[in-house]
Amino acid sequence: MAEPGLLGAAAIRELAAELELRPTKQRGQNFVHDANTVRRIVALSGVTAEDQVLEIGPGLGSLTLGLLEVGAGVTAVEIEESLAGRLPRTVAERLGDDAASRLQVVHADAMEVSELPGRAPSAVVANLPYNVSVPVLLRMLELFPGWDRGLVMVQLEVADRLVAGPGSKVYGVPSAKMAWYAEAVRVGTVGPAVFWPVPNVDSGLVRIARREPPPGDRVRTFAVIDAA
Secondary structure: OOOOOOOOHHHHHHHHHHOOOOOOOOOOOOEEOOHHHHHHHHHHHOOOOOOEEEEEOOOOOHHHHHHHHOOOEEEEEEOOHHHHHHHHHHHHHHHOHHHHHOEEEEEOOOOOOOOOOOOOOOEEEEEOOHHHHHHHHHHHHHHOOOOOEEEEEEEHHHHHHHHOOOOOOOOOHHHHHHHHHEEEEEEEEEOHHHEEOOOOOOEEEEEEEEOOOOOOOHHHHHHHHHHO
């Protein structure tokens, strides 16, 4: 049995070697290897054992383990077959069968998912791939209206855009579309040293609280936003 608990740097590299995984910039793969960072993300998300969490891009399982550690159920959507196949075993080895029973892995592209198995998610918590973070997040907000809160880690520049209000220098399409669905607040920054491979930028933690959508047609409004 593998060492119990969350993944550290050595465990991340061992898993990657086992799977012959070479993280690619194309898929924005940067894996968290610091347990304190993982537990900080989980704590800021407010997730409890009552929640069913949707996680996009679980990768080698760092954040998945942190969410399961507090008793939550996790539905993890992973595009890479090798990662999706290894994740349940990683959870069973490190946290035991009870945690593994609370995990559902969906091997799919998050941009193509239209339904999820099991319980509907009540929260979204994810270390989103840098290259698709905004479209994936907006798609999850649109498709699965039942979740009312979340916490995502994204590139710091993207985080600032997601939370920007009108008049801000970085206010733009992501800001306007996010505001349609939810209130977004940046609640922290994560340096590059806790990732493998080490990215060239800091990451931001964005807390999301869904609200009632404003009056009007969303599709028409978004078309206007895109054309602006």
